[in-house]
Amino acid sequence: MIPVLRNAEANDLRAITALYGREVEGGTATFETSPPTLDEMSRRFAAVKGHGLPWLVAEVDGRFAGYAYASPFRPRPAYRYGVEGSIYVEETARGHGVGRALLIALIERSREMGLRHIIGAVSDSDTSAASIALHRSLGFREAGVYRQVGWKFERWLDVTLMQLDLAPEGDPPRTPGLDLTGGLA
Template sequence: MIRTVNNSDAQVIAAIYNHYVINTPITFEEQAISSVDMVRRIESVHHSSLPWLVKEQNGEVVGYAYATPWKERSAYRFSVETSVYITNDMKSKGMGTALYLALFAELKKKNIRTAIGGITLPNSASVALHEKLGMKKVAHFEKVGFKFGQWRDVGYWQAQLESFNHPV
């Protein structure tokens, strides 16, 4: 089941995210975050009128996906940056695909035209997920983050969402 996030999901979402913060270069965050910080992030996404979805399996949250504004200038209002995180033991089971497809459907309803996903490189699993969903690599920034004693590259993948209708 995929549903809209609730603030009560913040603790499990923080735990999912903190696995990546502490153990991987996937996120450039370097300190674990609290559930209070996660509630603030959830509320910020809701304040932007963008979706934040969670995937449940057997009543437990096993992943989440959300969108944030790409940039603050008004002309960027039809573009978002997307993120998806899955519990470590549920990776490669179609959860990321399901979450991204649901997220894209919600973004289309909100008249979002462009979805952009940033990926710390190398990350073959995330690249495969984004490309499976029709996203194309549009940028590669070298050595823009420093984590775990190494400079890290970031690539950006972009999808044009089909049902965009420019407002009159």
């Protein structure tokens, strides 16, 4: 399986919404408990694109295999150089390099934008060893763990925060950063 990556388009939103909905209903990568509608996912897509941030789709053999996007890390102006990365991969495509390809592309795009940090919030630390290992293999370091902060599927879940410093030399920003006035819904 060799994933082909491209910018997400509005016509990808049905597949994106379906994949995310399955994760909401059966997984722990998100703490949402009710799948968002196509209209809601369209609003989220527009908000990410409105910030000029990447939203990518992976295809394998011409079929949708997953997606990734960057969103503002926090709404306060001092955070405008950081984003949170989110990645979702179809179950049949997991373990075949799709997540790695998406994360590498997200890193490259964020670095090109002059951003400073990418934060990964890996839910359910107990069963997400592969995601944590993927982040570590690409230079992310553990920044902390929120212990038992989510209640889903009748159990408490941790969130491991992973952080990648895109400009470890610490130079001042070379861009104005994200415009956070619009915010995400």
